[in-house]
Amino acid sequence: MKLRLIPLGTSAGRPTLARGASAFAVAAEGAWVLCDCGEGAQIAAQKAGLSLSRLDAVLITHLHGDHFNGLPGLLGTLGLEGRQRPLILAGPAGIADLLQHLARAGSLGTGDMEVRVFEQHGAGGEIALEKFHVESRPLSHRVPTYGYRVALPDRPGTLDLAAAIEAGVPKGPLLGELKAGRAVTLPDGRVVQPDGLVGPSRKGVSMAYALDTVPCAEAVELGREVDALVHEATYEHARAELAHQRGHSTGVEAARIAADARAAALVLTHFSASVNGEAVAEEARSIHPKIVAAADLVEI
């Protein structure tokens, strides 16, 4: 199974005419998760053809408005749609209180929908969703911030069909069982183990989402050998000092993180309105060979 990455908002700080505030969709067949929910995220999701009813979880990195302000509106829409299925929400400490304040003031309108909040503390943790496996790690920004890693489950190894048939396993459901890594009992009572007939399981497709942050070791761990690391690149490298003062990174620094993590591809996003995203990507390409500058609604 594949992961589709759809940037819904790629601007830093505020939406512009070309770029919405931070939001990023990670979609598999029949389900998706939303990383950050800046203003306008729900409209962008609809433009991208994503069904809100199939949204499994929202993962908020930090509570700066450009990453959060779209969430009350999105929750309200899910409430209006009459959603019964719980929504998983991860975010830094304080997000539950913040939503309760809004709910008490009558601003949320979530109806019957339960919002299951997982506040992230300390070293972060794991959240098991039906389709995805999510892990968080703390990043280094001006307020408590967590990056997320989203992966599909590992896939079973390849079945050596000829060897399985040779071992007496008949064609049909028993082969499927064996391929899934389980021992099977043949009609004559013999038990055939998968060892030697099924190769090692293959790693599920994975991505990591690291923003906002200065360059940090936790981002490398978060993105360790992922298929795609999405990392913020607020400024071009000439303004590295300004980037650090504001808790951000440059594209060149994001590329070093991706190279250290041995991420297969790097997606740059969270561009200041004063930078050209493609130029930020271009100056980083000598460090990592596969870099994409994210653009709103352009699927990767």
Ligand SMILES: [Zn+2]
């Ligand atoms: Zn921020």
